[in-house]
Amino acid sequence: GQQVMQIPQYQHVQEGEDFTTYCNSSTTLSNIQWYKQRPGGHPVFLIQLVKSGEVKKQKRLTFQFGEAKKNSSLHITATQTTDVGTYFCAGMDTGRRALTFGSGTRLQVQP
Amino acid sequence: GEEVAQTPKHLVRGEGQKAKLYCAPIKGHSYVFWYQQVLKNEFKFLISFQNENVFDETGMPKERFSAKCLPNSPCSLEIQATKLEDSAVYFCASSQFSGSSYNEQFFGPGTRLTVL
Numbered sequence: 001g002q003q004v005m006q007i008p009q010y011q012h013v014q015e016g017e018d019f020t021t022y023c024n025s026s027t028t029l030s031n032i033q034w035y036k037q038r039p040g041g042h043p044v045f046l047i048q049l050v051k052s053g054e055v056k057k058q059k060r061l062t063f064q065f066g067e068a069k070k071n072s073s074l075h076i077t078a079t080q081t082t083d084v085g086t087y088f089c090a091g092m093d094t095g096r097r098a099l100t101f102g103s104g105t106r107l108q109v110q111p
Numbered sequence: 112g113e114e115v116a117q118t119p120k121h122l123v124r125g126e127g128q129k130a131k132l133y134c135a136p137i138k139g140h141s142y143v144f145w146y147q148q149v150l151k152n153e154f155k156f157l158i159s160f161q162n163e164n165v166f167d168e169t170g171m172p173k174e175r176f177s178a179k180c181l182p183n184s185p186c187s188l189e190i191q192a193t194k195l196e197d198s199a200v201y202f203c204a205s206s207q208f209s210g211s212s213y214n215e216q217f218f219g220p221g222t223r224l225t226v227l
Contacts, residue, residue, distance in 0.1 A: 033215065033216075035218075041220075042202060042218040042219060042220050042221055043202070043204075043216075043218045044218070045215035045216065045217070048214075048215060086152060088154070090154075096167060097142055097144070097159055097161075097166060097167065097206070097208070098144055098156040098159050098167055098170070099144075099146075099154075099156065099216065100156065101146075101153070101154035103151075103152065103153055104152045104153075106152075
């Protein structure tokens, strides 16, 4: 079945530093979504990427979808303490509706 | 409503007991999903519904797990004869699909199941 790997597992940065998490799927995806989960909370949707090579920006966050639609990345510029949480990529296979989640990257930001 | 509601927040069961979890999806959303998140943060898809019909149940351990989404009732996930490894947070999510567009999934706050 489809597998989605995500690295790193954990990253600790100083406030103001940049952060990147990478996602790689074993199969070609119809789309990829990114979610953020705060400690004790539930996943909250950030963005969806559908097209090959797509790049989307949300303020300090930049999301990319690879040309082969098998990998993706999330980059945060100048992290803030409010960015703390676990970031999950979640891929969707063609024909399915369910998400296959990556293992998540936990971000800790030191003020 | 505008949020996915899940009850109860916490559930404690002795091994072998039954557990039943409930989910009210966002009104107008035609898809409902159940996911299990274990302690290592990993999500496992269990089952999805399109309205009241099972859409995909490839993640369900069918010998002990069952789920329903009946009209005018909250959706439910039931675990017969719980095992220690069923301890997890169970999230329900709902979504709306239009045409060929796959939309975001809205997650409920989750039910934390502890099996002792």
